[in-house]
Amino acid sequence: MSGNLRWKALLIAIVTIVSLVYLSASISDQFPEWWPKKQIKLGLDLQGGTHLLLEVETSKAVENAVERVSGDLKDSLLKKGIRYSKLERVSGKEILVEFQSSAYMDKLKEVLDSEFFNLKELPTKDDKGSLSVRLGLSDKEVEHIEKFAVDQGLETIRNRIDQFGVSEPIIQRQGEKNILVQLPGIKDIKRAKDLIGKTALLEFKLVDDEHSIEDASTGNIPSGDEVLYQKIVDREAERVVNKPYLLKEKTLMTGDVITDAKVRIDSQYQTPYVTMEFDNRGKRLFDRITAANVNKRLAIVLDKNVYSAPVIQERISGGSAQITGSFTAEEAHDLAIVLRAGSLPAPVRYIEERTVGPSLGRDSIHSGVISIIIGGIVVILFMMFYYKLSGVVANMALILNIILIMAAMAAFQATLTLPGIAGIVLTIGMAVDANILILERTREELLLGKTPRSAIDAGYDRAFRTILDSNLTTLITAALLFQFGTGPVKGFAVTLTIGIVASFFTALFVTRFIYDLVLTKRRVRTLSI
Amino acid sequence: MISIVKPEINIDFLGRRWIAFMLSSILILASILSIVLKGGLNFGIDFAGGALVQVRFTNETTPGEIRKVLNEIGLRDSIIQQYSEKGGNEYIIRFKNTSSKNEGLSDRVQETFQKRYGQNGFEIRRVEVVGPQVEKELRYKALMALIYGMIGILVYIGFRFEFRFALGGVLALVHDVTVTIGAFSITDREFTLPVLAAVLTIVGFSINDTIVIYDRIRENRRKMAGKKLELIMNSSINETLSRTILTSGTVLFVVIALFILGGSVIHDFAFALIVGVIAGTYSTVFVASPIVLLWEKFFPGKKGKRR
Numbered sequence: 001m002s003g004n005l006r007w008k009a010l011l012i013a014i015v016t017i018v019s020l021v022y023l024s025a026s027i028s029d030q031f032p033e034w035w036p037k038k039q040i041k042l043g044l045d046l047q048g049g050t051h052l053l054l055e056v057e058t059s060k061a062v063e064n065a066v067e068r069v070s071g072d073l074k075d076s077l078l079k080k081g082i083r084y085s086k087l088e089r090v091s092g093k094e095i096l097v098e099f100q101s102s103a104y105m106d107k108l109k110e111v112l113d114s115e116f117f118n119l120k121e122l123p124t125k126d127d128k129g130s131l132s133v134r135l136g137l138s139d140k141e142v143e144h145i146e147k148f149a150v151d152q153g154l155e156t157i158r159n160r161i162d163q164f165g166v167s168e169p170i171i172q173r174q175g176e177k178n179i180l181v182q183l184p185g186i187k188d189i190k191r192a193k194d195l196i197g198k199t200a201l202l203e204f205k206l207v208d209d210e211h212s213i214e215d216a217s218t219g220n221i222p223s224g225d226e227v228l229y230q231k232i233v234d235r236e237a238e239r240v241v242n243k244p245y246l247l248k249e250k251t252l253m254t255g256d257v258i259t260d261a262k263v264r265i266d267s268q269y270q271t272p273y274v275t276m277e278f279d280n281r282g283k284r285l286f287d288r289i290t291a292a293n294v295n296k297r298l299a300i301v302l303d304k305n306v307y308s309a310p311v312i313q314e315r316i317s318g319g320s321a322q323i324t325g326s327f328t329a330e331e332a333h334d335l336a337i338v339l340r341a342g343s344l345p346a347p348v349r350y351i352e353e354r355t356v357g358p359s360l361g362r363d364s365i366h367s368g369v370i371s372i373i374i375g376g377i378v379v380i381l382f383m384m385f386y387y388k389l390s391g392v393v394a395n396m397a398l399i400l401n402i403i404l405i406m407a408a409m410a411a412f413q414a415t416l417t418l419p420g421i422a423g424i425v426l427t428i429g430m431a432v433d434a435n436i437l438i439l440e441r442t443r444e445e446l447l448l449g450k451t452p453r454s455a456i457d458a459g460y461d462r463a464f465r466t467i468l469d470s471n472l473t474t475l476i477t478a479a480l481l482f483q484f485g486t487g488p489v490k491g492f493a494v495t496l497t498i499g500i501v502a503s504f505f506t507a508l509f510v511t512r513f514i515y516d517l518v519l520t521k522r523r524v525r526t527l528s529i
Numbered sequence: 530m531i532s533i534v535k536p537e538i539n540i541d542f543l544g545r546r547w548i549a550f551m552l553s554s555i556l557i558l559a560s561i562l563s564i565v566l567k568g569g570l571n572f573g574i575d576f577a578g579g580a581l582v583q584v585r586f587t588n589e590t591t592p593g594e595i596r597k598v599l600n601e602i603g604l605r606d607s608i609i610q611q612y613s614e615k616g617g618n619e620y621i622i623r624f625k626n627t628s629s630k631n632e633g634l635s636d637r638v639q640e641t642f643q644k645r646y647g648q649n650g651f652e653i654r655r656v657e658v659v660g661p662q663v664e665k666e667l668r669y670k671a672l673m674a675l676i677y678g679m680i681g682i683l684v685y686i687g688f689r690f691e692f693r694f695a696l697g698g699v700l701a702l703v704h705d706v707t708v709t710i711g712a713f714s715i716t717d718r719e720f721t722l723p724v725l726a727a728v729l730t731i732v733g734f735s736i737n738d739t740i741v742i743y744d745r746i747r748e749n750r751r752k753m754a755g756k757k758l759e760l761i762m763n764s765s766i767n768e769t770l771s772r773t774i775l776t777s778g779t780v781l782f783v784v785i786a787l788f789i790l791g792g793s794v795i796h797d798f799a800f801a802l803i804v805g806v807i808a809g810t811y812s813t814v815f816v817a818s819p820i821v822l823l824w825e826k827f828f829p830g831k832k833g834k835r836r
Binding site: 045050053055189190193349350351352353354355356357359360363364366367368370371374375378379382385386418419422425426428429430432433436437440443444447462465466469470472473474476477478480481483484485486489492493496529 | 530531532536583585633635636639652653654655656657658659660661662663667670671673674677678681682685686689722723725726729730732733734736737740741744745748768769771772775776779780782783784786787790791792794795798799802
């Protein structure tokens with residue numbers, strides 16, 4: 001073997017061995033500690049699971065912030081004795097303030113300048129003499145709130161999923177306000193979706209016992225009050241009763257003071273309930289609230305649903321509370337998770353869902369493998385039949401090609417999807433094309449009367465540029481598929497790309513090496529082609 | 530040596546270009562007509578939005594039965610199809626896009642089935658729900674992928690060969706894409722995301738084919754300097770004919786294997802590839818090169834520099 005050939009032999013041997021090592025982990029797991037254990041990652045369409053795309057309703061977060069600021073502004077104006085005739089949130093994100101006299105209006109501006117930097121005055125269409133001001137959050141503030149809503153939402157969802165226990169979930173931001181969640185192998189999708197999508201805003205509110213709920217139910221709601229409902233599930237009759245409550249609108253405390261939440265079982269009725277622990281601030285707050293409202297009822301409200309409204313018997317300084325309701329064990333478990341993980345700063349909506357059941361995934365793997373095998377066998381038989389020994393050389397390259405693709409998938413931890421398998425099958429067809437180009441060209445050169453050696457040299461030289469051109473254009477389309485494709489289509493682009501690069505190596509380099517090796521070792525009169 | 534094509538073969542492909550143009554025109558016209566008459570393509574939920582639930586029932590049931598169950602929860606707008614693979618009780622239920630109603634739809638379907646068929650009476654095999662924003666984005670991305678793909682290839686071939694060759698190549702691609710999409714319209718198949726991937730693959734495959742012939746033309750123009758372009762093209766196509774048939778044949782074999790064995794999800798994908806491979810091979814010979822000739826006929830001044 002000449003020096004040049006020896007180097008080539010070494011390179012091919014190394015590539016092959018490394019590939020086989022990487023591939024081995026996907027076939028068996030009985031290897032020593034130091035052995036690379038990267039397995040081929042299966043896409044959701046092959047192993048089953050769910051892909052969810054959530055949209056964070058960031059505008060809701062902005063509205064909530066405006067609501068909070070308008071409350072602060074009210075307090076501040078009252079404290080300073082600035083009298084307004086109207087101060088409320090209008091058309092979602094604006095605060096409308098109206099005055100009786102213009103003197104107060106000027107004072108409002110002073111307050112704004114000194115305390116409310118994040119508010120800006122919006123231009124009014126009204127005439128100059130108007131005594132109203134429209135206020136809105138500054139653009140920077142809005143941007144900040146929206147960003148925070150998505151970031152915090154992502155973090156909260158990640159926490160919830162971690163506590164729920166899913167192996168290898170993917171939770172990431174997508175675009176400006178979308179969150180992508182992929183849960184491989186999950187069975188109870190509805191439960192997971194409920195857990196992820198729950199806003200979980202916990203509020204403590206006082207029940208208004210001074211006014212009657214019957215009166216309020218007819219639409220006559222006292223100012224500063226609101227009507228919320230408790231869902232009472234009657235399991236025997238299989239129906240849900242909505243019990244109305246008249247509550248003070250003002251929220252006394254929210255769930256952000258919770259440090260821990262656990263499921264407990266009621267010893268008397270054997271029903272589950274959830275207990276919550278508060279942090280120091282929460283303890284102080286709860287202490288103050290209970291002290292000031294003994295004998296009144298405190299409603300525990302989660303996402304605008306009343307769960308219970310116990311009477312405050314005495315001042316509670318211990319700093320814990322509990323939520324009871326007609327829960328199943330699962331519901332209580334999940335409620336504890338969302339209380340621990342915290343609430344979402346803005347509600348989320350599911351805008352895309354793709355779920356593949358495990359049995360369909362298995363079927364897909366099965367049919368994918370069969371099509372690779374059948375496609376491979378068809379091509380291999382044909383090449384052997386048509387090109388004889390040269391076909392065998394091409395087949396060796398083809399088999400190495402498939403090994404390389406699989407090994408690269410494992411090494412780079414690329415995800416194999418069903419279209420990805422189709423990509424491999426297609427690559428088999430395309431990889432053969434390189435060999436066909438070379439062999440057809442070699443045949444032509446042989447017909448011109450060249451010796452096997454120079455015919456092969458010419459075949460490779462001439463075909464090289466064509467193969468390069470055609471592979472590069474295919475790479476262009478593969479890159480675009482990757483750029484614009486989603487999920488499974490991306491998987492197709494990945495295998496196609498790896499396949500093209502691998503076939504460049506196997507079809508040009510490896511086969512050439514085999515011919516060189518054979519032709520230098522012995523004098524070949526006729527080529528089996 | 531076994532040969533599909535005799536080495537001394539010399540078919541006058543370009544002489545028959547008018548017949549080819551006519552055939553291509555008919556194919557394209559039929560495609561466009563079918564799409565227009567059917568009121569656009571039959572987009573799958575990836576591009577049209579909506580929801581799809583694939584269910585396998587343990588015991589036999591009928592579409593009417595399923596519809597009755599769904600009507601109970603107010604889902605009247607559903608299309609229920611029996612799923613042919615492996616016979617039996619598998620159904621695909623599709624729901625049109627009704628924005629807000631989609632939310633929690635799959636859960637509601639599952640709950641209702643549970644009541645009617647029991648916990649073990651059915652298995653939900655696949656759920657896809659695509660909301661309006663997502664659908665819009667997917668459609669936009671798909672269109673962009675196609676357009677950028679064409680531009681990318683146009684630039685690459687223009688750079689490696691000449692502009693008129695690039696034009697021929699891209700027109701051949703437009704031809705292939707139109708015919709493939711047309712075949713989907715004519716056979717009433719759904720145009721989904723994987724099918725789009727197939728169409729883009731066809732773009733790659735067809736241009737592959739075209740480049741092989743262009744490459745030979747470039748080489749022969751040096752060898753046969755002074756000869757008429759039509760003659761050079763004809764012999765180039767003939768010289769590469771065996772390769773064209775062999776490669777297209779093997780790829781066709783492979784995609785037919787996919788079509789038959791690949792399972793439901795791959796089925797339409799493979800169908801697109803079958804049509805595309807045939808159209809791509811045909812267009813390489815009968816569209817890509819004749820366009821270059823045609824261009825020369827109308828713009829004889831711009832012969833372009835030879836590389």
